[in-house]
Amino acid sequence: MISWLRKILPAGNRAQASRARSVDPGQPFVVNLYDDRLVVHRPDGQREELEWDVIERVVVRVSNREPWAGKAWLILVGDPKSNGTPRGCVVPLDAANHAALLERLQAFPGFNQQKLDNALSDAAAGKHRTDxxxxxxxxxxAESDAMDAMDTMGNASNDSNPFAQPGSAHEPGKH
Known part of the structure; x- marks a missing residue:
């Protein structure tokens, strides 16, 4: 049976099937919201999942470096698992169902809408900014503003954040 399959499947197709699929920029990220969690389906077929009650921070990123360039991104940072493994999701703000995600996040007590609006304005103008x-x-x-100042001083390049690399092998939330 195996020899028969090898005959009908060219060697090139078997090798291609084992490689990771590339991301088609024409395909969107898709966000699904549930009562207890959100799930992000990426164009490369991978998914990230994060429970609402473990979210520790919501960060907005606008960068001129790939793969971030040209878009505003949300980085949802969760508390680490008991073994210290970081958790999180990365979502571009043009993802399918992004409006419902924003509505849910904006309901978090103390959510800073002005920071999000400023980041969206910068992205629309083709500018980049610190996270x-x-x-x-x-x-x-007021604590959130002080935290931003410390983050900016402590991170010369916010683009190196391990949560920040869609497609990174170390990205949290991959399943």
Whole structure:
């Protein structure tokens, strides 16, 4: 049986099937929201999942570096698993169902809409900016501003964030 399959399947097709699929920029990220979690389906077929109650921070990124260039992205950072493995989701703000995701995040107490609006304006104008924390669990709005200042000083290049690489082998939330 196996020899018969080898005869009908050219060797090139078997090798291609084992490689990871490339991302088609024409295909969108898709966000599905549930009562207890969100699931992000990526164009490369992978998915990220994060429970609402483990989200620790909501960060907005606008960068001129690939793969971020030209879009505003949300980075949802979850608390680490018990073994220390980071968790999170990365979602471009043009993902299918992004409006429902934003509505849910904007309902978080203390969500900083102004930071999100500024990032969206910069993205539309083709500008880049440092990452902005739109929300942090337990933080008051004034604390969020101080946290942004510390993040900016501590990260010369926010684009190196391990959550920040769609397609990275170390990306949290992959299943």
């Amino acid at each position: 902005a924390n739109c929300w942090k669990r337990g933080a008051q709005p």
